[in-house]
Amino acid sequence: MAGKFELKQGASGKFSFNLKAGNGQVILSSQAYASKSGALNGIESVRKHAASDEYFERKESKRGEPFFTLNAKNGQIIGKSEMYKSVAARENGIESVKKNAPDATLVDLTA
DSSP, rough: OEEEEEEEEEEEEEEEEEEEOOOEEEEEEOBSSSSHHHHHHHHHHHHHTTTTTGGGEEOOOSOEEEEEEEOTSSSEEEEEEEOOSSHHHHHHHHHHHHHTTTTTTTTTTTT
């Protein structure tokens, strides 16, 4: 099963999206955007940047949990992963984003 972007609107009126792998697990979450068009631009940016490892920043939380961000060319964070239990699991998450993002379908939950 292919990955998908789910676009949603929160109670605050702002828009965000999640990239889900074929198994339904969230592998990348966006920031909140003021407009739907901003969130759609964010999705296109994920599609564009996910193919190249140079845009993934590997990090560790204050509690020592590995996670990653996907950054645009200008350094702005486009999306953030969940917290992982191991560095190997984080690397699997990055590979999943690389594999799923370019061809992921868009599911608009705001319509």
